[in-house]
Amino acid sequence: MVREITIGQYYDEESVIHRLDPRVKLVATLVYIVAIFVVDSIAGYALVALFLAACIMLSKVPVKYIVKGLKPVMIILLLTVVFNMLLTPGETLFKFGIINISKEGLKAGSTMALRLILLITGSSLMTLTTTPNNLTDGMEKLLNPLKYIKVPVHEIAMMMSIALRFIPILLEETDIIMKAQMARGADFESGNIFKRAKAMVPLLVPLFVSAFRRANDLAMAMEARCYRGGDGRTKMKPLKYLRRDYIAYAIIWLFLAGCIVLRILL
Amino acid sequence: MGIIKTEKLSYEYIRRDDEGNVSGVTRAVDDVSIDVTQGEFIAILGHNGSGKSTLAKHINAILTPSEGEIWVDGINTAEAARIWDVRQKAGMVFQNPDNQIIGQLVEEDVGFGPENLGVPTDQIWERVEESLKLLGMLEYSKHSPNKLSGGQKQRVSIAGVLAMHPKCIIFDEPTAMLDPHGRREVVRAARALNDVEKITIVLITHYMEETIYADRLFVMDHGRIAMEGTPKEIFSQVEKLEELRLGVPQATKVAYELKKAGMPIPDGILTRQELREALKACL
Numbered sequence: 209m210v211r212e213i214t215i216g217q218y219y220d221e222e223s224v225i226h227r228l229d230p231r232v233k234l235v236a237t238l239v240y241i242v243a244i245f246v247v248d249s250i251a252g253y254a255l256v257a258l259f260l261a262a263c264i265m266l267s268k269v270p271v272k273y274i275v276k277g278l279k280p281v282m283i284i285l286l287l288t289v290v291f292n293m294l295l296t297p298g299e300t301l302f303k304f305g306i307i308n309i310s311k312e313g314l315k316a317g318s319t320m321a322l323r324l325i326l327l328i329t330g331s332s333l334m335t336l337t338t339t340p341n342n343l344t345d346g347m348e349k350l351l352n353p354l355k356y357i358k359v360p361v362h363e364i365a366m367m368m369s370i371a372l373r374f375i376p377i378l379l380e381e382t383d384i385i386m387k388a389q390m391a392r393g394a395d396f397e398s399g400n401i402f403k404r405a406k407a408m409v410p411l412l413v414p415l416f417v418s419a420f421r422r423a424n425d426l427a428m429a430m431e432a433r434c435y436r437g438g439d440g441r442t443k444m445k446p447l448k449y450l451r452r453d454y455i456a457y458a459i460i461w462l463f464l465a466g467c468i469v470l471r472i473l474l
Numbered sequence: 475m476g477i478i479k480t481e482k483l484s485y486e487y488i489r490r491d492d493e494g495n496v497s498g499v500t501r502a503v504d505d506v507s508i509d510v511t512q513g514e515f516i517a518i519l520g521h522n523g524s525g526k527s528t529l530a531k532h533i534n535a536i537l538t539p540s541e542g543e544i545w546v547d548g549i550n551t552a553e554a555a556r557i558w559d560v561r562q563k564a565g566m567v568f569q570n571p572d573n574q575i576i577g578q579l580v581e582e583d584v585g586f587g588p589e590n591l592g593v594p595t596d597q598i599w600e601r602v603e604e605s606l607k608l609l610g611m612l613e614y615s616k617h618s619p620n621k622l623s624g625g626q627k628q629r630v631s632i633a634g635v636l637a638m639h640p641k642c643i644i645f646d647e648p649t650a651m652l653d654p655h656g657r658r659e660v661v662r663a664a665r666a667l668n669d670v671e672k673i674t675i676v677l678i679t680h681y682m683e684e685t686i687y688a689d690r691l692f693v694m695d696h697g698r699i700a701m702e703g704t705p706k707e708i709f710s711q712v713e714k715l716e717e718l719r720l721g722v723p724q725a726t727k728v729a730y731e732l733k734k735a736g737m738p739i740p741d742g743i744l745t746r747q748e749l750r751e752a753l754k755a756c757l
Contacts, residue, residue: 341578370576376620377572422573429574432534432566433634434558434590444585444598 217277219336225267226337229453230346236460237334243467244326249474252467253322259463260330267337277332278325285321292317340372349447362438370426378419385414475548477642477674478510478533478564482542484697485528502528504697505542510676512641515668517677517685517705520694521719526678529694530646533676535560547641562591565635569647571627580622580630581606581615587638598637605633608671609663625656632663642674643667649681657681682709682723686744693718706742725749 225233240259247253264271298312335343348365355361386396389410396407485503488496502525510516520526531537532544535551547563549556565587568574577583581602588598606612609629619627628648635643645664649657661677661684668675677684685691686705693701693708695718701708709715709722712730721727729743729752739752 339578341582369578373576373578422570425568425570425573426576428536429566429568430576430586432536432561432568433587433638434561435586436558436590440592441589442592442594442598444582444589444595444602446595 217336218339219269219273221268221337223266223268223337224452225263225333227452228337228456229447229449230338230342231350231447232449232453232456232460233334233338234343234346234350236456237331239460239464240330241327243464244323244330246464246467246471248471251474252470253326255463255466255470256326260326260333263330263333267333269333269336274329274332274336277336278328281324281328285324288324289317289321292320341369344369344372345443345445345447362441366438374419374422377422378415381418382411382415385411475545476509476511476514477547478508478544478676480509480529480532480539480542480544481507483507483529483532483539483544484541485525485532485537486540487528502697503532503539506697506699507542508692508699508702510642510674512674513668513672514689515665515675515677515687516690516692517679517688518692518694519679519682519685519720521680524694525697526694527646528697530566530644530676530678533564533642533644534566535564536566562638563640564642564644565638565640566644566646567628567631567635567648569650571624571631571651574631575619575627575634578618579615580611580617580619583619583630584615584634584637587634591638601637601639602633605636608636608667609633623656624652625659628652628656628660629663632660632667636667636671636673640673642676644676644678646678647680648677649679649684657684661687680720682721682726686723693720705744709744710741 240256243259244256247256264274293309293313293316294307296310296313296316298310300308301311301314302309338346344365347368348361351359351361351364386394390396394407394410396404396411398404399407483503483506484501487500487502489498489500491497504525506529518526518529528537532539532551533546535546535557538552544551546560549560549563551557551560575583576586584602584605585598588601593601602615603612606615609632611626611629611633614622614626614630619630622630631648632643643664645660648660648664652660664675664677665687667673677688679685686709688705691701691703691705691708692699693715700718701711701714709726712722712726715722722730723744725746725748726743729739729749733739733741737756739756743749743752
């Protein structure tokens with residue numbers, strides 16, 4: 209079940225976007241999100257969509273793959289549109305009994321949907337083109353200044369990368385425990401949602417116990433290999449800005465400037 | 475003094491009840507004195523709960539003795555300031571391969587130790603390549619560890635320790651979770667490191683067959699060293715081993731029974747090869 213969600217799963221490909229420094233991609237995603245909420249005209253949305261399309265083209269990730277990733281959020285999208293249409297007061301467009309669709313509501317709904325689609329596609333493009341490890345490395349580097357206000361940046365990044373490393377292992381383990389419980393007559397599939405949730409308890413308890421045991425083992429193995437926090441540690445793959453990264457920075461800031469200009473002019 | 479030396483080393487696990495009062499003390503290691511020379515391959519054998527793993531954790535300074543002392547390459551592990559030196563000199567490979575691999579890629583995991591030691595980036599890459607090559611895992615350097623077999627994962631763990639340039643590697647039951655093929659892979663790797671790189675190996679196991687290549691063998695029971703000697707010396711004492719709830723290698727067992735039945739077979743047969751030779755000599 210968990211495996212079916214493709215949104216934000218790394219898609220291996222050789223492209224400029226893939227090779228960009230993760231810090232650039234993180235900053236660019238933030239700037240892009242700001243830009244989505246800056247623009248408010250058709251020309252503005254066109255510019256954002258064009259920019260996104262260009263990035264997707266450059267990344268060589270198939271459009272089909274990205275669209276597939278949008279499916280799980282379709283329901284949320286539809287709900288947003290419907291609620292916006294029905295609940296925004298204004299000039300009536302249609303009227304069926306108590307249902308009242310206003311012109312403003314239609315506009316607000318479609319704007320919101322457009323923004324959400326652009327937002328999700330854009331941010332999933334970042335995770336599609338960056339390995340989880342690169343991403344945590346980039347975050348660690350970007351958040352580094354927070355160290356001075358005693359935020360354990362290195363530790364947070366290390367925790368994230370360990371969590372990512374153990375996801376497949378714990379999934380496999382869940383599968384094994386589930387089969388072991390089913391072999392002894394456990395029923396995970398029938399009954400209503402409460403019954404099924406209750407059936408999960410004998411699954412979760414052994415899973416938790418084993419996760420703690422693994423954590424204990426891993427901590428010992430890390431200490432045995434001289435791990436003592438971030439201080440004095442060197443990097444096997446240090447992040448270094450190259451020419452393409454500076455160019456990417458220039459492009460993204462120009463893009464934001466363009467969006468602001470459009471907002472002011474139109 | 476050898477690379478590892480313990481003197482009257484004892485370790486007690488203290489059990490506490492819910493209120494934190496001491497409810498019992500288990501003496502896991504009891505008065506152990508051993509001296510291992512640089513370049514030796516030693517094996518420690520014992521059934522579950524004999525204290526062999528507890529002893530191993532002392533060599534890496536994960537545990538420090540309750541009584542007695544232990545020196546690794548001349549450093550007393552009780553010196554808190556030098557604990558990282560001890561851990562760099564004495565690397566450790568654990569039982570469960572999944573629970574000791576940190577990296578998302580094989581090469582990243584091997585680089586983890588050198589990163590912690592503060593080795594410069596270009597040298598990390600050299601060390602990673604060299605270690606993976608020695609363990610025959612270079613072609614897997616860009617693979618995810620999740621997709622490897624148990625024996626391969628364990629070889630990656632060994633490479634990760636090796637990249638820290640240790641003088642001594644402790645294997646704490648590295649084969650307990652592997653299939654026979656994986657077990658052979660790991661033991662072969664340990665022997666190669668000892669032969670070629672002259673790294674001191676301490677192999678802790680409960681599989682007799684893995685210990686026959688050791689220079690010296692210690693048998694532990696109830697936290698004490700019950701027997702000590704070359705594998706030949708130890709395995710010729712079949713009755714005493716059985717008393718300690720340990721078996722002997724299959725070939726040794728067959729030779730022992732044949733001898734008891736009256737055939738003129740020499741003591742201390744360890745491998746099938748030797749058994750075959752001895753039987754040929756009888757005929």
